[in-house]
Amino acid sequence: MRILISGAGIGGLTAALALQQLGHDVDVYEAAPELKPVGAGLWLAPNGQQVLERINPALLEQAVAAGFETDEAFIMTTSGQVLSRINAKAFQDRYPRNRTLAIKRSELHQILEQALKPGTLHLGHRLARYSNNSESVTAFFNNGVQAQADLLVGADGIHSVVRHQLFGTIPLRYSGQTCWRGLSPIKLEGDWKHKAAEIWADAPGLRAGFSHVSPETVYFYVTNLSPSGQSRDTDAEKQALLEKLQSFPSVVQDLIEATPAEQLIRSDLWDLPPLKTYGQGRVILLGDAAHATTPNLGQGANQAMESALALANSLATHPELHAALKRYEQCRIPKATSVVKASWQINQLVNLRNPLARKARNFAIRHAPRSLAQRQFEMLYKLSV
Numbered sequence: 001m002r003i004l005i006s007g008a009g010i011g012g013l014t015a016a017l018a019l020q021q022l023g024h025d026v027d028v029y030e031a032a033p034e035l036k037p038v039g040a041g042l043w044l045a046p047n048g049q050q051v052l053e054r055i056n057p058a059l060l061e062q063a064v065a066a067g068f069e070t071d072e073a074f075i076m077t078t079s080g081q082v083l084s085r086i087n088a089k090a091f092q093d094r095y096p097r098n099r100t101l102a103i104k105r106s107e108l109h110q111i112l113e114q115a116l117k118p119g120t121l122h123l124g125h126r127l128a129r130y131s132n133n134s135e136s137v138t139a140f141f142n143n144g145v146q147a148q149a150d151l152l153v154g155a156d157g158i159h160s161v162v163r164h165q166l167f168g169t170i171p172l173r174y175s176g177q178t179c180w181r182g183l184s185p186i187k188l189e190g191d192w193k194h195k196a197a198e199i200w201a202d203a204p205g206l207r208a209g210f211s212h213v214s215p216e217t218v219y220f221y222v223t224n225l226s227p228s229g230q231s232r233d234t235d236a237e238k239q240a241l242l243e244k245l246q247s248f249p250s251v252v253q254d255l256i257e258a259t260p261a262e263q264l265i266r267s268d269l270w271d272l273p274p275l276k277t278y279g280q281g282r283v284i285l286l287g288d289a290a291h292a293t294t295p296n297l298g299q300g301a302n303q304a305m306e307s308a309l310a311l312a313n314s315l316a317t318h319p320e321l322h323a324a325l326k327r328y329e330q331c332r333i334p335k336a337t338s339v340v341k342a343s344w345q346i347n348q349l350v351n352l353r354n355p356l357a358r359k360a361r362n363f364a365i366r367h368a369p370r371s372l373a374q375r376q377f378e379m380l381y382k383l384s385v
């Protein structure tokens, strides 16, 4: 089958690899003139790692070699109270090879891109629209190029042009939070070293998270309650961040101090309210275009990768295209929807404005049965492909 993918993010690249593995003729069209992965680092959970492994075990090996494995993920308060703790050992029986892997986005992109067949990727091609009929789909790009195929995959991110043509304008939901991310040239010491940490302040929306992505580099993020679309002043922002984070353990200040102001990435955090369907005719959505989520569970890219494998599996098991796309939706919509919803709920908890409500929240999280968190992570890590 001839397949066009619009968007060379983690979703589009993973889909291209999974589909090429099955012998499909795939082209990926990317709007950007060069691949510049934004976002600093990423947590690749056991589900994302399983996807890589199923496409080609060498991909997982390369990711493990490029990344940094964490033993434990925990959330604590700025006053040092641990609210929740998930140890990688808890999942060792089921996913013996997959501890959570923190990795630079640039590394993951490179691994995926380099595994594509030569000539697959076409940079500088921004999809403007498509036409879709019973025989084929034609993609029209801003540079005047047209391409025809049996299937168009819209992997063009949260502001997807493909989704817009399919379903019209669907308002995104603003989380209330702006996020700053960066890669800090620091070595964490002692207890912090093999952990993925998130620290919550006693203030709405304010938290910081970090972990090593390589022995010399730490990925970190900070979120804060803030209106969307604020103008930027990088130097002032770094100073303001440091002041805001004064109640945090000094390691958080160190991470920001060591990061050049112009390398701090700022983004407002949005999600897409869950869709009931991901496509129509010969057009299907994948990744953030279909199920963009707030990053509270660290699952957006992992879900994009699951969708990529699910699409390839569906086409492999269902020779008739429409039946295959139906199966893909049946596989993916329930899980992706539950991730978006659960992550949104956490977002609301992080944003609580009332100090008493925050105290009650912390108490409830601290006393929640461990088995509950364990079940939630097992749900996340079990592939729906």
Ligand SMILES: Cc1cc2nc3c(=O)[nH]c(=O)nc-3n(C[C@H](O)[C@H](O)[C@H](O)COP(=O)(O)OP(=O)(O)OC[C@H]3O[C@@H](n4cnc5c(N)ncnc54)[C@H](O)[C@@H]3O)c2cc1C
Residues within 6 Å of the ligand: 006, 007, 008, 009, 010, 011, 012, 029, 030, 031, 032, 039, 041, 042, 043, 044, 125, 126, 127, 128, 155, 156, 157, 158, 160, 161, 179, 181, 221, 267, 269, 286, 287, 288, 289, 292, 293, 295, 297, 298, 299, 300, 301, 302, 303, 304
């Ligand atoms: C702060 C933060 C932290 C996160 N942390 C994690 C994490 O730890 N783990 C995790 O799994 N996920 C995480 N995510 C989510 C993750 O980044 C996204 O879910 C993931 O990158 C989505 O990949 P994608 O390929 O679907 O979309 P994108 O990465 O958005 O890629 C879309 C691509 O399409 C291209 N494009 C757009 N429009 C067009 C067009 N018209 N024509 C052609 N190309 C086009 C874009 O240039 C881009 O390259 C985080 C997100 C944020 C904001």
